[in-house]
Amino acid sequence: MSENESIKKVSIIISKGSLESIYPGLIMANGARMKGIEANVFFTFFGMDAITKKKMNKVKVATVGNPAMGIPTLVGAIPGMSSFATNMMKKQMDELDIPPIPEFIEMISDAGGKIYACLASVDMFKLKDEDFCEQLDGVLTVGDFYDLAAGGQIIFT
Amino acid sequence: MEKLIAGQKVSITSEGYLTDLSQWNKEVAIEIASELGISLNEGHWKIIDFLQKDFKQTGKIPTIRRMKKEGNISTKDLYDLFPEGPLMKACKVAGLTKPVSCV
Structure with missing residues (x-):
């Protein structure tokens, strides 16, 4: 690929289920669509929390095992601490007009981005089609995902 | 830099954005759109009107989310009407x- 060739397609893998792990991938996917770049988002393992009806509204910031939070792990483990940090972060994001996860998924889908779940994770968590938000475009094997990503860039988060 | 758009001298950035909104008029809009391969219809004008109105009120370009919430412009319509980089x-x-x- 030559140095100045523009990116035509990105396929973004979201593999973790905390708020701070899910948002970067969503922002990258939405930002790609805003630039006219084709975007696929592939959710695997706990990243699938972002697209399951039961959990997509309940994703939280990790306050334990997250040194960047700047609070001691023991303090982070106090009940309610994760909800507190989550609410703070959600408020700040709302001020920047970054939508809550369910609305963000809808926005990416409306923008033409594709939403996929990983078959191995779906089987492992024993999920059914009806467990997912309506924007889900399909459940893919890893092989399917590579076919879909062919010719573009793959970003793992 | 300056450019002649729709018979009018306007000042633009290197990327082609007008630097002075007062130099804008509908003929200028039609010509810029046609350079982008877009022929303006009612749906496009609704979006343009909202962008200008909101910019005058807030001093900022609205986000796509705000356009939906405040301007009642669906994200799908926005992407259909201005494909490949709708807000830009x-x-x-x-x-x-x-x-x-x-x-």
């Missing part, structure tokens, strides 16, 4: 600056 193209046609938000 719509702002260019509306005579506004290049949007700088990540969302």
